[in-house]
């Protein structure tokens with residue numbers, strides 16, 4: 001058995017045990033570790049570099065819509081959480097409480113923020129006086145804590161990193177427009193940068209954010225047929241404005257409540273990247289998000305070849321510097337080992353260079369997604385490599401779209417619905433008459449939840465009956481088992 | 484009284500009440516607000532944009548030395564803090580404790596990190612096996628909590644943002660080299676990017692980090708003659724490695740303890756920027772760190788002029804986009820109001836454009852630092868403005884150096900020392916025989932602390948007697964009242 005096989009053999013087949021495969025990829029690619037604190041994670045440098053790229057790409061998209069960044073405190077007084085009734089009910093069970101500080105018991109316990117609507121609402125009430133102060137468009141990149149019993153790295157941990165945007169508007173219409181605008185930012189980021197196709201739409205009453213009028217989300221399909229909510233955007237209407245007295249003097253001389261929104265995307269997205277793109281060789285990263293878009297692997301057997309190859313490396317690095325993110329692997333491992341390691345870690349393109357390549361003034365490019373090889377002259381590399389990376393980006397997106405299409409089912413029959421959920425998983429699209437009780441019953445019976453009511457509905461409206469209640473359907477809805 | 488005077492009048496004279504001036508600048512420039520949680524702050528968008536620029540510039544400098552970013556948990560088990568005796572003694576009084584989570588009392592209280600040596604030490608012990616795994620060079624950008632009784636925005640708050648770097652090395656020498664290397668990164672950032680001259684050197688035993696072998700710092704002089712520690716770098720030797728069992732198998736077959744370092748710079752740096760560069764008109768930001776390097780103020784009286792000027796604005800914006808960070812102020816305020824507002828907010832250069840300027844195809848550039856005006860052709864703007872910004876950057880640094888020189892005293896007489904500290908403040912440089920008791924006595928008698936033992940010492944060693952004990956001096960030391 002050669003070394004290459006051995007390395008791959010260590011990784012469990014994702015068709016045999018998907019969650020074991022997921023955990024092995026996270027650990028072997030050195031993305032994250034469990035912390036010695038229950039339910040918390042350590043994001044290792046390679047995983048964090050992915051997050052830095054996600055941050056950079058998302059942040060730019062936010063700023064293009066006029067959003068600016070700020071920072072609000074980690075601690076939230078208990079009384080703040082209690083000001084919005086649904087909000088406190090939704091979050092209280094998950095809160096971590098600081099009860100001592102500076103050697104004394106605190107008079108009022110402080111929540112470690114599970115989300116910041118309340119503390120930000122308090123500031124907005126001070127900052128907003130007139131309609132001229134609106135809209136307020138603020139985002140923060142931070143850590144939040146939600147005590148979790150069952151945890152999985154990136155997918156569900158007691159502390160995670162995210163961004164939370166919070167806006168305040170003059171009218172409900174404007175808030176609704178912003179809510180959908182930010183969902184569109186998430187959709188375009190997911191599809192264009194993360195190469196993850198998503199269904200965008202509205203959450204049901206059961207699944208919406210605690211305190212929101214309406215929640216929108218983007219839902220992605222993982223490699224095992226389960227859904228993952230990859231980003232949410234909430235129209236909070238006047239709920240938090242009333243709780244925190246965010247009022248403004250309008251141009252008509254009337255004092256009015258603002259309408260507010262909030263929206264977030266988290267380190268969960270890294271879990272989605274792993275599960276949408278990963279394969280039996282490990283991680284596969286889309287070029288726009290990969291910490292290294294290419295890895296250069298020098299190859300030689302004899303010492304005199306080494307000199308020749310190492311000389312060419314310098315030239316290669318000079319050509320690529322500032323144009324693509326790359327790493328040169330000059331470790332003592334064998335080329336076979338390096339191939340497998342960087343495939344495991346999901347680098348989109350491998351650049352092989354041996355003595356014969358140097359002689360021919362060329363390199364070999366190997367794609368991570370389909371292993372296709374091509375020989376490229378070193379002079380053409382600075383043009384060809386970025387082009388190839390874009391081809392890989394598009395191919396990864398297409399492959400994910402095809403997987404999702406293949407695993408999306410349509411049925412009007414509840415028995416068939418149950419069978420699909422039990423045997424095949426995937427997205428199941430059905431006719432639906434919105435009904436919270438029916439939704440709960442389906443969850444009880446199948447463990448599937450209503451993921452989203454897609455924006456994309458049949459033209460001219462939905463005809464026919466709800467798959468569960470038989471009442472006249474009002475929409476199509478997508479169900480799935482979910483992370 | 485015209486509007487311009489009125490605006491300036493609202494700001495207290497910094498010579499009358501420096502700390503009131505400081506607080507007014509923070510609030511009027513919309514840098515930060517107190518939070519409704521005792522001792523915590525809200526960093527507002529303009530203040531946070533300064534922090535984003537600091538982060539970008541520092542992060543690039545870190546990465547150039549091989550450092551990568553990661554993320555470690557917010558919570559630290561009590562037992563971890565207790566593993567390094569001096570460390571727990573130093574930090575325990577300032578810790579905020581989480582005692583409840585997920586509806587239950589925790590078995591072991593969790594500290595909200597005051598700093599992360601312990602939790603990172605635990606990971607390093609797992610990650611380091613062999614000398615081949617070394618060095619580990621990791622940084623994190625995060626929030627930390629240290630319960631404070633007396634607080635001041637940016638300077639001392641219970642929660643603040645910072646970066647903390649943590650490295651592990653094969654030898655003590657290598658750790659020492661890294662400790663000094665990172666101090667040099669801080670020094671060059673402070674002087675080149677923040678335009679803040681600093682004294683780099685070693686901290687006394689009394690002032691070093693709890694758990695360190697040696698602490699180095701950079702010290703800056705504020706506008707009121709008090710010192711501010713702007714960055715620290717610690718050689719932790721084997722202290723934390725022993726507490727957390729960070730061992731490696733060396734090439735000689737021996738198991739050895741790592742030597743570790745840590746180093747940090749925080750949002751305090753924003754306080755330093757305010758106090759080093761600010762003047763009676765408010766904030767003054769160095770171009771490399773300013774959120775807006777230039778503000779464009781259109782000027783007109785008649786409606787027909789407005790059209791002409793607004794037309795030219797578009798052209799200006801097109802020329803400057805991507806070359807400098809700028810803002811166009813098209814609000815309804817008068818030009819005089821805008822001039823004062825953007826001076827208050829410290830924008831390095833103002834670009835005035837009125838109908839006559841449009842006619843002449845030129846603009847007026849006004850420097851924030853010395854109010855010098857120059858007329859520049861619009862065609863020359865893309866070359867001249869970046870050049871002018873660099874001139875402002877250098878001039879601000881020179882001005883700060885001159886202020887520091889003027890406020891640095893040298894004395895061999897303790898009575899004079901006391902008089903300087905009481906009447907003039909500033910840095911006082913003295914001959915010193917290291918002695919913790921003498922240092923405490925001086926602090927008691929004058930409130931001045933030993934800021935730093937500068938790297939820059941007299942050639943051939945120090946001759947003469949310690950200013951306090953009269954023992955043979957071993958070095959020169961710098962004392963000051965400090966923030």
Ligand SMILES: [Zn+2]
Nearest residue numbers: 241246258259
């Ligand atoms: Zn409101």
Ligand SMILES: [Zn+2]
Nearest residue numbers: 724729741742
């Ligand atoms: Zn160690």
